[in-house]
Amino acid sequence: MRRAVAASALLFAIFPLLAGCWDKNELTNWGYVQAAAIDRAPDGRIRLTTQIYKPGSPEAQTAGAAKSGSFLNLTNVSDTVSEAAAQISGRLGRNLQWSHMRALLLSEDFARNRSIGDVLDFFSRSQGPRGSTSVFIATGEAGSFLEIKPLIESTIGQQLKTVEQTTGSQLGTANRLTLLDLSIMAETPSPTADLIPRIELSNGKPILALINGLSVLRFPEGTISDPIPLSLAPYVLMLRGQFKGGIIQMPCRGQSGKPNGKSDAFLVTSARSRTSVSSRKGEPAIRILLKMKGKASEFNCSRTTSEQENRAFLNRLRQEVKTGLEESMALIRARKADVIHAGEYAQRRHPRLWKSWSEDWAEAFSRSGFEADIRIMMTDTGMDAGEPFVVPPSPDKK
Template sequence: MNSRMIAAALLPILLLTGGCWDQVELTERGFVMGVAIDLAANGGIELTAQIYKPQQKAGVGSSNQGQPYANITTVNSNIFESVRDIPTHLGRRAQWSHQRVILIGEDFAKKHNISEALDFFNRDHEPRQTSKIFITKGKANQFFKKKPLIENTISQQLKRIQESTAKYSAKSMNVNLFMLNLQLESQTGFAAVPYISPDNSQDQSIALKGLALLKNGKMIGALSPIQTEHLNILLNKYKNSIIEIPCEQQVGGNHPLDESLEVVSLQTKIKPKASMESIRVHIAVQIKSSAGELLCSDLSTTKGEKKFIEKVQLLVEQELRALTDQLQARKIDMLGIGNQIYQMNPRLWRSLKPNWDDHFQRAHFTYDIRISLIDTGMLIGKSSVSK
């Protein structure tokens, strides 16, 4: 009875005195928005962290001065030691829970397995697995010197660029840390990461240049933005974009013109049939579309519409075949054929895996492209340019 009375008396005191004894105040933290990883001159790791810098107003009507971020660079033999050196420059502990992007320089990605550099971000509890990943042409930290066009920091702008480009133009992919880890740990070990470079035509602009291709964590090549569109079709990741169809003859001037077809929906299925003797892959693509620009085609008749659809189907097949031919020539299974075979028949895959690059190179591909036109965009489907 006495122990119960004592506990009852102490309970209100405990509630009143509770608190976070190990709490770190906001003024002791530096919130990392992005991080750039480069190859240092001494062969080590050059890490640059972009820290958000809160802006204070002296009073009503006053404006913020200076840029709302600071870039801190440290050089060490590993990421963790570089992170621990940030307070020696900043005077605050680095906080990683608001991280937006991870940029990896091309030289580093070609010489090092990037999984080793990303190990800290996978093990530590603070960094977000949703952080966007980029491979950069030239040094990664050069992008942190650019001023954002519309966002508060270039890190946030890069995040939005990746998301919007993947969603609206299919000329890149939406790849975060978690997705990259899944790719690197797959049976084939191939991965694709958005590839960016400075835009020489505009000082502060950044251009997405398609995809950097990785094998076993190292960069082995790249795909152009157009090739990236085709890869997105093959991987069933094509959201909203435009198919350009060249006119067969010149129209309205000396420069060749392209018509356009807006993709409303797209579904791709890849079905491999494998044995030790041969690999056969069937690719079926179904596209629902609407006319975007008609400069040299006439869709006002059933015959004209059929001719136009057949032309586009042939064009799409040629483009997809060209990409798969190139991937086969370079022995890069970015289509995940090996991963599918592993899921269907693990025993067969164990026999194929040691020489999978050669098996993939010899694989036979067939295509079934079907396009339906659901809207011409006008009451009439005639060309808008006189022939």
């Protein structure tokens, strides 16, 4: 009997500790931020735009494409992100919850004229934002991107995240840069550079947010410079070891040797690269070993029905990749932007050489030599044989 009474008393003492909402933080107290945009106001201050999800809206409860009714945008201008966020919270009547934020957009004007450290300090100190939040550079006003309707996802923040992932894996023209990556870069003792996906709004209808290049971000300045054009983005990512896959097009040429408006296409399914740095006559010499696997995606002027034709096709593909790599290296060397992190390799592997280059690595990088070793394996030519669907007439036949 005594044991039963003691057990009952113990249970009654434990019950209050098992309550789930002991701190009274109900879901209705929070406004869940799905995306945020930073612009530079006319007076130079920070303009913060937040997109907040409305879970109780009819649009949020349907399985179809989301409408603007499933979220709302609130904006405030202040000297700091903290004050702007607090003002938005006061207008909303709920505390802002940043843990669900999918994307952070920085306008190109802001990132060129102010250090992004001015806004990253808030997100790195707050417990809410995830380190995996994707960061973008927006052409024009960043806040205007939050006004467009997502195609499939619930919010444009999630839409941008999936666009970034798909563009990187299917086209090979986008990398991923997160808040955590930026925090690590900001703590790097030596000057460094990295790439941020650059987005723009389409002209047609529906209005879409498209990735149209890569912006170069420099630390410790914390500002961006001229972007990498979309045509060279895949090759820059190959140099960085971030190329996941995509289509490489090879222009077809007529008898005159000029492009005839057609192209062959090769689908890269996997790619790996390795960078090494040595010294040649006192200057850095950068060597890239690039290994790719893939398959023929489309033939319009080539055949691979024999070993000789297969070898000729791969040589042509190798030359196309080599040209792209050389043009990309020439561009980043001219801009003195070591976005391939060759300096970090030299610092780790060759500390003595790095000591002689470190005083002005940007200048040394601009004078560096470059060599690429490209190895490509074609696994198959698809369902059809290795020739075009419509076989072009042989030049020997009239």
